[in-house]
Amino acid sequence: MAALTVGATSAVLPPAHAAEAETYALTVRHLDRAGRSTGAYETTVTGISGPGADRKVKPHGDSGTTTVRLPKGRYMLDSYLFGKVADGADWIVQPRLDLDRNTTVTVDARTTARVDVRPPDRSADFLQGAMFVEVTHGGTTRFANRLTGTGNLRVAHLGPAAEPGSVRQSYNAYWTTGTATYALGHTATGARALTGLTRRPAAKDLGTIRVRGAARPGTGGRASVDLQPSTGPAIGAARRMPVPGTTTFFVAPERGPWDVTYWAPTAPGEPANRYSAARVAVRAGATTTLAFDHAVFGPALTGRHGVTRNGDRLAVDVPLLADGGGHVPSAPAYDTASTTLYREGKVVGTRSGAPGRAAFTVPPGRAAYRLTSTAQRKGAAGTATRVTASWTFTSGRTAGTAPVPVSVVRFSPRIGPDGTAAAGSELRVPVTVMGAAAGGHTRSPKVSVSMDGGTSWTRVPVEDGAVTVRNPRAGTGVSLRAELTDTAGNTLTQTLVDAYRTK
Structure with missing residues (x-):
């Protein structure tokens, strides 16, 4: 040069x-x-x-x-x-x-x-801020940004206006108190860059995201929560929180939806475990509560088909140990896990490893299949010591990737952050169907409860989308089972041993 x-x-x-x-x-x-x-x-x-x-x-x-x-x-x-x-x-x-x-x-x-963006709580301390600008012309977008650690940023537009709508500029600023974080922001689109920015929202103008963290047996200490806008370039902020515990974010609705990442504390020797909630919508004056690492743990199909077939390859992706909010862990705690596929009653194969994840090569002809996936957790008393899901369906060779009709059932009782419920009380357990049988494609699932680790089962009626369980004496594990058949004849049998415990 x-x-x-x-x-x-x-x-x-x-x-x-x-x-x-x-x-x-x-x-x-x-x-x-x-x-x-x-x-x-x-x-x-x-x-x-x-x-x-x-x-x-x-x-x-x-x-x-x-x-x-x-x-x-x-x-x-x-x-x-x-x-x-x-x-x-x-x-x-x-x-x-x-x-x-x-x-x-x-x-x-x-x-x-001046960029004058501040929270209603004058005792809050400034953490960090960042301004971003994106300029688009002729189908090409260029980007620039500046971070500030003091809050003393001043900005200005220079030169002629660009084309209408070609300049997108956003600002994020984070402030903290001893108990909460303020996540403020603004996005502007037009023909000019910003010259100054003033935003001083009142408490009523902000939405609240409340994050609750559980403490599974064998874990403890502190969790970390990251918050960041879902759209556009942005920076985020993190808070540490003891578990079980709660932390709070007051957020600006005008910045759009927010992404929340929760890093759970883990037992010694376990890998870091992450949960995510994407595009959390907020409204001024409203509170959204997210609970992470809470029981009841079990299968979930949020954002996925669960089982797909591409040609002669059958792929399984059904997280067996999603938490009570349906959040899928990046590193679920388990001791053993296996998935077995049967075709016309004969074993195609068994795969061990990540719970609910496997792949099989199968013959091209249409046939009846049974798929069973199990995760065992010896040291997780009170938080699903064994989870099993078994599906039946028919399938044949496909021209491309196509979903296989499988379903799961979610149980969502209000229980403590340690995975327990009061002994001797009645507990309402909401029952939700996900997957192929959802949306009226099945009659109400059959639900059974066990107080002896799954040795014996008692049917309980599903009424208004929930079952009522009479909790046994303290220190007992309560197990839950769901069975259903969808309108096409595909079936599910799902068992959660020690879904929660009593105290």
Whole structure:
């Protein structure tokens, strides 16, 4: 790379082989908040269209003025001017820089206005913030961002307006108290970058996301919760919380839905275990509660078919140990797990490993199948020590990937974070069908309960989508079984041994 020096100014020139393209001199002057030339800046010029579409240069000169030659075309310029930490910084964005002649641009910190986004609780401490800008032209999008750790950020638009709707800019800021985190933000779309931003929501303007963490037997300590906007580029914030326990986020609905990631504490020697809840919607004045690592653990089909066939390959993906909220763990705690497939009563194969996950190659002809998957957890007393699901269905060769009609049943009682319920009381256990039999494609499932680890079972009626269980004496495991047949004749038998315990 060659360098051009103009007085005290140094800039990077394009490679020699690019000299054939028509180029122009771009000179950038930088002025601080007092109007003086300053070398305390970082400027980036990013190509969007034309011969320089793939160019990204950071010209700099200690005098405050720098010149670079670039091919003709559309560019985005963003310049970050910084002084004393206490004074914060200025970020100036020119989303439309059409370089079709020798051009001089002046980046002037005096044009900026404050980003004033703060929570209603004045005792909250600022954690971090970030502003992002995306500029789209001719089908190409370019991106720039700035982080701030002080909250003293000022921003401004520079230059002519771009095309309507071509500039998308967002801001996230996080504040914390001893008990909660404020997640504030704003997104703007238009033809210009932001010049200043003011958002001071009242408590009633914010939504609440409350996260509850359970403590499975053998685990304890502290969990970690990450919160981040679901859409667009963004940064997030994390909170540590004791388990069992609860932590709270107050969030700005105008920033859209939010993604929550929960890192559960694990027993010594177990791998890190992560749960996720994507695109959690919030409304001003409303509370959304998410419970992670809670019983009753069991199969779930959220966001998946469970079993699919592609040609002569049958793939199984039914998480057997999703938590009580239906969240699928990244590293479920289990001792042994196996999945066995039968075709016309004969064993096709058995796979060991991750609970509810397997693949089999089967003959092409249409046939009757039975699929059984089991996970055993010896050290998980009170949180499903054994989970088994068995399905029957018919299947033949497919031209592409097609779902196989399987179902699961979710049991959702209100029990403690330690997986227990009060002995001697009546407990209402909601029953939900997921998968092929959902949505009226089956009559009410048959549900049975066992108080002796699954040795004997007693049928309990399903009424208004739930069963009522009379809890036995303290220290007893309560097991649950569901059986159903969908309208096409496919069946499910699902058993949760020690779904919860009494105390």
